[in-house]
Amino acid sequence: MTDGLATRAARATPPAAARKIRGLSDRAIAWIFVAPTIFLLLAVNIFPLIWTIRLSFTNFRANRNREVEWVGLRNYERILTDSDIWLTMQATAHFLFWTIFFQVLIGFALAYLINKNFRGSPFWTTVIVLPMMLSPAVVGNFWTFLYQPQIGLFNYVVEFFTGIPASSFEMIGSVNLAPWSIVIVDTWMWTPFVMLICLAGLRSIPAYIYEAAEIDRASKWRQFWTITVPMVLPFLMLAVLFRGIENFKMFDLVVQLTGGGPGSVTELTSINLKREAFEKWRTGYASAYAIILFVTVFGLASIYVKALNAVKER
Amino acid sequence: MSSYSITEPSPRQKWVAGTLVILYAVITILPLVWIIATGFKSPSDAISYPPKIVFEPTLEGYVNLFTTRTRQTEEYLAANPPQTWADEIVRQYDMVIVGPSRYGERFLNSVIIGFGSTFLAVFLGTMAAYAFSRFRVPLKDDLMFFILSTRMMPPIAVAIPIFLMFRSLGLSDTHLGMILLYTAVNISLAVWLMKSFIDGIPREYEEAALIDGYTRFQAFMKVVLPQAATGIASTAIFCLIFAWNEYAFAVLLTSGTAQTAPPFIPTIIGVGGQDWPAVAAGATLFLIPVMVFTILLRKHLLRGITFGAVRK
Numbered sequence: 264m265t266d267g268l269a270t271r272a273a274r275a276t277p278p279a280a281a282r283k284i285r286g287l288s289d290r291a292i293a294w295i296f297v298a299p300t301i302f303l304l305l306a307v308n309i310f311p312l313i314w315t316i317r318l319s320f321t322n323f324r325a326n327r328n329r330e331v332e333w334v335g336l337r338n339y340e341r342i343l344t345d346s347d348i349w350l351t352m353q354a355t356a357h358f359l360f361w362t363i364f365f366q367v368l369i370g371f372a373l374a375y376l377i378n379k380n381f382r383g384s385p386f387w388t389t390v391i392v393l394p395m396m397l398s399p400a401v402v403g404n405f406w407t408f409l410y411q412p413q414i415g416l417f418n419y420v421v422e423f424f425t426g427i428p429a430s431s432f433e434m435i436g437s438v439n440l441a442p443w444s445i446v447i448v449d450t451w452m453w454t455p456f457v458m459l460i461c462l463a464g465l466r467s468i469p470a471y472i473y474e475a476a477e478i479d480r481a482s483k484w485r486q487f488w489t490i491t492v493p494m495v496l497p498f499l500m501l502a503v504l505f506r507g508i509e510n511f512k513m514f515d516l517v518v519q520l521t522g523g524g525p526g527s528v529t530e531l532t533s534i535n536l537k538r539e540a541f542e543k544w545r546t547g548y549a550s551a552y553a554i555i556l557f558v559t560v561f562g563l564a565s566i567y568v569k570a571l572n573a574v575k576e577r
Numbered sequence: 578m579s580s581y582s583i584t585e586p587s588p589r590q591k592w593v594a595g596t597l598v599i600l601y602a603v604i605t606i607l608p609l610v611w612i613i614a615t616g617f618k619s620p621s622d623a624i625s626y627p628p629k630i631v632f633e634p635t636l637e638g639y640v641n642l643f644t645t646r647t648r649q650t651e652e653y654l655a656a657n658p659p660q661t662w663a664d665e666i667v668r669q670y671d672m673v674i675v676g677p678s679r680y681g682e683r684f685l686n687s688v689i690i691g692f693g694s695t696f697l698a699v700f701l702g703t704m705a706a707y708a709f710s711r712f713r714v715p716l717k718d719d720l721m722f723f724i725l726s727t728r729m730m731p732p733i734a735v736a737i738p739i740f741l742m743f744r745s746l747g748l749s750d751t752h753l754g755m756i757l758l759y760t761a762v763n764i765s766l767a768v769w770l771m772k773s774f775i776d777g778i779p780r781e782y783e784e785a786a787l788i789d790g791y792t793r794f795q796a797f798m799k800v801v802l803p804q805a806a807t808g809i810a811s812t813a814i815f816c817l818i819f820a821w822n823e824y825a826f827a828v829l830l831t832s833g834t835a836q837t838a839p840p841f842i843p844t845i846i847g848v849g850g851q852d853w854p855a856v857a858a859g860a861t862l863f864l865i866p867v868m869v870f871t872i873l874l875r876k877h878l879l880r881g882i883t884f885g886a887v888r889k
Contacts (some may be wrong), residue, residue, distance in 0.1 A: 297708045297709070299701050315738050318737070381594050387602045398824065402608075404843035420607070451605060460883065463879055533732075557730055
């Protein structure tokens with residue numbers, strides 16, 4: 264494939280530019296420059312993907328040396344009819360919906376406030392951004408300490424603001440609160456991401472539009488809903504796309520925080536998949552599971568990108 | 578512009594906005610401050626009830642992080658007086674230092690794998706980005722999308738075949754294997770980000786160089802690369818941060834030799850559970866470089882986190 268690509272790359276390069284230049288021609292450079300990247304991605308992404316598809320039709324177990332049998336679509340059938348998997352899907356959906364909801368709400372509000380350009384706003388923006396860049400596994404592990412009911416900081420902050428006694432509730436240990444404990448940490452970590460993108464959106468709105476609206480005596484409220492929101496919307500949708508894909512894949516932060524527990528109330532699909540693949544060693548089954556997840560992300564993302572383009576063109 | 582603008586927020590609005598943002602910033606930074614503070618607490622201060630805000634700082638967490646210790650008999654302790662300040666700290670528990678812990682090694686692994694994969698990803702990514710930016714590569718949009726789509730796969734899903742592949746090639750738990758893997762993961766970011774930077778460099782510079790008799794390759798080396806220096810630096814920092822923070826592949830594909838710090842730090846245990854001051858000390862040393870980088874990067878942060886989609 265790479266070879267056919269190269270010749271086509273060469274043919275497509277404009278002859279005017281390639282003419283009479285000593286050394287390598289443009290077409291040669293184009294393909295020498297692109298080929299290593301494509302090769303690496305074929306080797307580390309596409310080849311494994313094809314291998315996964317192959318494995319998904321077998322009963323292979325990576326920890327055993329037995330005869331591998333073809334089982335056709337049985338793995339897929341079992342996954343799609345397994346009620347436990349639907350429970351992890353529900354946990355993932357809960358996590359996805361609420362993290363995106365809070366991050367959009369708080370992120371947009373922060374961006375709106377920072378855009379007022381108060382004194383010192385660049386400094387405070389940098390402070391707010393810090394959690395986003397840190398290692399989710401290391402930070403997630405430390406949050407288990409912050410969440411400890413007697414000695415952790417989190418419960419005391421809650422007590423300080425609401426008056427609920429700190430030792431009366433347990434974020435990670437309780438079935439009702441655990442799904443919210445992961446939403447809180449993810450929101451803490453990734454709200455700045457949405458904020459930065461919204462801020463770029465707000466700054467892209469030219470001042471003259473507001474000036475024109477002011478001359479037309481549109482109220483501030485009306486300006487907000489008819490100028491600010493529609494013009495930031497494409498940016499906001501982009502932020503949601505990124506967060507959606509990332510949180511669908513979520514593993515490191517949550518596995519360190521709750522490990523999927525208590526029971527399996529916070530067992531997101533990636534954690535469930537890790538159990539199947541690397542603890543139960545049902546490699547074939549897990550491969551089918553991985554393919555289903557990939558198709559789901561890819562499908563949802565493609566539909567979403569179409570919607571995003573439609574909003575942009577409006 | 579006149580001194581009065583209808584779009585400029587009033588002083589009162591600015592004051593309210595500033596107060597709310599600072600309040601949020603203080604709350605959001607609290608967990609990080611707590612990590613740093615816990616690193617300087619003694620184990621009993623760290624788990625005191627209620628949590629201690631004022632405490633007497635000690636380097637016990639750092640000593641525990643870097644050493645392995647063992648309990649000794651009183652005769653032994655009396656016969657061997659403490660040699661260093663670190664010895665003295667562990668003596669209060671009737672312990673002696675017997676050797677270094679694995680933290681140093683794991684940290685070094687993070688450095689080697691992080692820098693190795695960053696170098697490769699930026700090197701390959703810059704070349705590919707130049708070709709995508711300047712030449713009419715067939716199926717360009719499809720290839721760019723293909724490069725990006727490799728990022729959509731959950732890491733655990735890719736890890737299954739990579740685990741098998743590494744096992745048969747002997748790359749499991751090796752630095753080389755991890756460097757290649759992180760390069761492949763980072764290259765999508767490197768290509769997209771570098772393309773956005775190179776797109777911003779006017780073509781006229783190279784065309785002038787070509788007319789002066791440079792070859793295309795010389796023009797790339799002597800004209801484009803110097804212009805793209807800032808872009809290359811920020812792309813490198815983003816790749817480094819990713820490799821530095823990565824956990825899923827590291828925990829599944831490494832166990833000893835090539836294990837990086839993120840899977841290691843949560844396993845630091847003391848008496849009766851995690852040794853929180855040592856964990857916090859390890860986390861502090863591990864997180865500080867990234868905090869510094871984030872401050873250096875702040876102008877290009879947005880471009881980096883959106884793969885160059887939003888340039889500001």
